[in-house]
Amino acid sequence: MILAGVDIGNSTTEVCVASVDQNGQLEFLSSAAKVTTGTKGTVANVHGIKAALAEAMSKVGMGIHQLDLIRLNEAAPVIGDTAMETITETIITESSMIGHNPSTPAGAGQAVGQLLFIEHIHQAQPGIPYIVAASSEHPYEEVAALLNQYESSLQVEGLILQADEAVLVENRIHKKIPIIDEVRKITAVPEGKLAAIEVALSGQSIRMLSNPYGIATLLQLNAEETRLVTPIAKSLIGKRSAVVIKTPNGNVQENVLPAGEIYIQGDKNQTINVDEGAEKILEALQNAGQVWDISGQPNTNVGNMFSKIKTSMSEVSGENNQQIRVTDILAVDTLAPVAISGALAGETCMEKAVGIAAMVKTQQLPMQQIAEQLREELHTEVKVAGVEAIMASLGAMTTPGTELPLAILDMGGGSTDAAVLNQDGSVNITHQAGAGELVTMLIQTELGLNARSTAELIKRYPLAKVESLFHLRLENGEMQFFDESIDPRLFGHVILLTEDRFIRIDEEIPMEKIVQVRKEAKRKVFVTNAIRALGKVAVDHQIKNIGNVVLVGGSAEDFEIPEMLMEELANYRIVCGRGNIRGSEGPRNAVATGLVMSYVGEQK
Incomplete structure (x- = not known):
């Protein structure tokens, strides 16, 4: 047959x-x-x-x-609708800061001065340092001409532009000053207030304004004021240019958002707030013992997530919501770009968030x-x-080369399965939420990518930077040279090395950051889930009682996940490697x- x-x-x-x-x-x-x-x-x-x-x-x-x-x-069915719940938020009122990454700021260094709109420059007083702000109504020729006209009589230390014209202005002024451009809400800049401005050299990020003590130095803040500007400094980390404005009535807060509570029904019922982070959520899940169902607090972000999962599965199975049970979740701490309340240039800040993958009862x-x-x-x-x-x-x-007892880790797109096949034929199994789909979502979120397909490709392939038309630098630092010219459209860009072609990443993100985020996402999901799964199926729940582990499933073909797991499981003296099914199929x-x-x- x-x-x-x-x-x-x-x-x-x-x-x-x-x-x-x-x-x-x-x-x-x-x-x-x-x-x-x-x-x-x-x-x-x-x-x-x-x-x-x-x-x-x-x-x-x-x-x-x-x-x-x-x-x-x-x-x-495993629902990969892994909700991303932000658990902190930076709120800044009364226009206290501008800090973003325009592609073309100009000049370099720091400056401190009183904010002044360029249309009021004739009202300025000699001997007072100024930072001039100009809306897009004033073309770059006019801005440059006015700065040159008042160069000898006024002390202009820096410039903020609404238009993308920093380089055009810098090329026309006699005195070189730091210039920030692309500030959309420039009319909301509070004239007359003291401001500190900083532009970093090309390829570097700001140092003074991303440091609370640097802000305190430039704006002469006391200890209490320095404590209040800490969220501003945090939100400016990694930026190419920034402005911080000293507003006596300004208010800076770092709020913890009520993302909601997770209710775990098991041998021992547990309640845990998403705000407490992934480690505490997984700890509560472990303390619950055998889990029958997991739900979320009504009318909260996490409650809505669980409700949506159960509704979609009820449509699949024809059962009502009450009959659908979520039996496992994987929570992962991450950072998500969130728009800053009160910012003037559409800035985002990397805020704490928790990603959650859920699995529905078979x-x-x-x-x-x-x-x-x-x-x-x-x-x-x-x-x-x-x-x-x-x-x-x-x-x-x-x-080839395996023997009983044998443990397997089956790592797919939505779930991580583990099993131990014992010599007497008995099998211990576990089926857990969270695998490749969650990794893709973490990469997309942390890098702020528009397309999920880009995050999927970043997960699957190594990177390189095209540094000339005849060579590129691989992510491990090696150089690769070519006899024929690389496509000129790739020059200066980070690319993905797929099996048959180069794929350009359009977002301007440093290669080193993409590599860091990719590896960290894989560790958070696959290494965490592997240890969690093997602990459940091992004799006496002791991972050290497992002798060897065979990695199978799509994620076992990944170019770095198996090595990560080998390194981690080596700490338990476990032999671990990719499977080769039937000696020919790989994992x-x-x-x-x-x-x-x-x-x-x-x-x-």
Whole structure:
């Protein structure tokens, strides 16, 4: 007979086709993978399943109609709608600061002076240092001419422009001063107030105004005032240029936002506020023991997130919201760019946030619907055959060099599964929320990317910087030279090194920062989840009792995640590495292979 194992993942649907003779001898014939269509565990998956089956059967010169049996994994839908809840916010009133990263500030250094609109420059008094502000109504020629006219009689220390004209003005003035441009709400700048301005050299970031004591030095603040400007200094870290304005009645606050409470129903019920951060949330989850359901405080951000998850799953399964249960979450501390209240140039500040991935209780109903739909369309026997983690363990056993007891980590797009297959045949399994999709979201959030597809590519591929038309610098510092010219459109840009081409990242973000955010996101999700999962399935919940771990699933193909896990698990004296399913498939196809193998075991 000819049978197929089908593994429906969050991102990819994988197929393994095999034949079994009358003596129960198993022969693997082919495999294939296609993008999962629809949400994992829903009828929309059927289209992707049929495409993967057709490809796998065509490799051995056969059609789908020649299949005698299709075995599906018991797919637990994992909601990757990982809410990003900001838990701090910088609020600045009465125009206390301007600080952003225009691409073309001009000049360099710091200056302190009284704010003065350029139309009032004839009212200025000699001997008083000024920082002049000019709206876009005043063209750069006029601004430069006025500054040159009053150069000998007035003490102009710096310039703030509404238009993107800093370099044009600098090229025309005799006295070189720091100039900031692209300040949209320039009319809200409070004239007459004392201000400190700073522009960093190209390739550097400001130093004085991103330091509370630097602000205190320039604006002559006392200890209490210095404490109040700390949130301003924090919000200016990494900026190329900035202005801080001393407003006696100004108010600077760093508020903690009520993101809401998470209610964990388990052996021991737990309540935890999102404000307390990811570590405390995961601690509460562990203290709850066996978890039956997780929900959020009504009418809060996190409450709305859980409500949306349950509503979307009720639409999938046909059950009402009360019957849908969230059985696991992964919380991750991160930073999210948030618009600063009271800022004048559309500035954002990296504020504390918590990302949460949630997993819905496995339901047989959606999988049975998929099986029935396939049975109807293909006229073939279809069976929902096994839990993912157990099937992955069986598939992982085909990796050369493995032996029982064997632990596996199956890292996919939406969930991280772990299992320990013992010598007596017993299996301990766990199925946890959070994997590749959460990493993508963290990268997009922390880098402030517009497109999720860009974050996905950053997660998958290493980076380089095109430094000339004939060479680029790799993220590890190595240089790569070319005989033929690189596309001139890539010059000076950070690019992604995919298998067949270079992809330019349009956002102007330093390569080093992208690398740092990418690695940190992977550690937060995969290393945290791996330790959490292995701790649940290990004997006596002691990770040190596990001898070896095989990494399977899509994320095991990543160019750096396996190495991160190897380094971490080496601390527990665990042998860890990528699986090589059937000695030929790499870390892919473990569940599909296990579904085929389990059929033979059942027959015996």
